Amino acid sequence: MTWLADNKFIDLQPQWGRPSAITLMSATGDGGVYTQPREEGRYVGMPVEFWTRGWLLQLSPTATALLFALRDALGGHSEPQYIHTAKRQRYGLSSDTWTKGRKELEAQGLLTVKREPQGDFYDFTRLRNAYQLNLERLDDSPSWS
Template identity: 55%
Template structure:
């Protein structure tokens, strides 16, 4: 099957999963998923999840889909797709996709993001756990106060399929930074460190989001007339663009 055909099949499956979940509006994620607490040396869950090349891409896509699909307590998928079906939903290569899915579902379970329970005659049931990767119970982010809202069209328009994992990560980071703001925002060096994304990753992901018209990068001057002035980048996510096709 050609790559284009795989994408169209994947889009059909993603739209079916979204319809079955009866999602509308935004899918919520907690800030703690994308940013480490002040003074914490370890990378936040999102940065850890995307490490490892292509493996990171699959595990992030799986996690985002599971979060979108598990809508009510106990936030589980009692009859989830089998690995081959997951591979179709993510437009993975038919020859290796199922193995990659199985390997990365195990990674998510081993790292405390989901629980896998054997099920007779089918794929293991999946229960969503704390986005912190602690193995604790999942609590809806909207019950905890502020949250990052990702439009359902991220899935139904196929952005999940077209964006690299680093671009997806930066998108979530900037949605967190801009939450409730009405103008472009500068991200301090201290904040960037807490997000756990390298400068190279930040630069490449920025370029990708700009190319997709999802991100607008501006500049502002720091310092007064009597001080050293320097220009710094500001960021604004074009959220409405997510509701259109890539």
Template identity: 60%
Template structure:
């Protein structure tokens, strides 16, 4: 099956499950998912999830889809897609997609992001756990006292318009990171190095993902001077997200190489 055909099937599946879940507006993710807490001795959940090359790609997309689909208490999917159904939804190779799905659902369960409960005659029921990966019960980000209701909101069009399929894993990860770091600001903003490090993504990941996001018109990177006119002038990057771009179909800007 050609990739274009796989992608068309996947987009249809994503639109169907989003409609079934009655999602509108933003899908919320807590700050704990994207940035490490003060004193935490391990990487943020998002950085842990994207490690491992192709495996990271599948497990991140699975987790994002599960979160989008589980809308109410107890935040579970009682009759989730089969591994082959997940593979169709993520536009994976039909020959190996179901095995990759099974392997990465198991990884998510072993790392306490979800709980899998065997179900007679069908795939295991999936229950969301805390995005911090600590095995606690899932709590809506807007109801989480420790974050005072702050969350990283991702428009449902990220799924229904196929962005989750189009963007690279690193680009998806950095999109979430920048959404948290920049909040709702509509002016270019500098992100200090110490804060970048808390997200746990390597400098190489930042470089590659910036290129991807810029190529699709989701991110504008500027330059501004650091220090006064009497100090040594250093240039630093500023970032501005075009969040409304997600409401359109993914398309590389003219003159942008893939």
């Protein structure tokens, strides 16, 4: 608690004979007023089971970062979606990080990747990865390895 107060994430007000009153401060650590993320614009939500079923502890930081990036990039679509390079670059994940995270999410059953043709009859048709999150898998406990 002292560290959080020293770094301006919370404000502690001593109270005689009772625990200190805690006030949340800005998540940036600048000592500003706390505002909920939805009040500041866009944010990514994750089902509560991600936290309560232990997925945060099971997945590597790489897979967790990709899971959050895909949750945002897919925009709630339930069918497989191709993610353009420019959109992928917005998350700052290298190709190697993207691949490692993808393989781990697939192994855990949280992600399905399909190869789908892109382009039309007159264009050069390429096979590209189309991503589909399987967030219902979060309802189950992860398979610990």
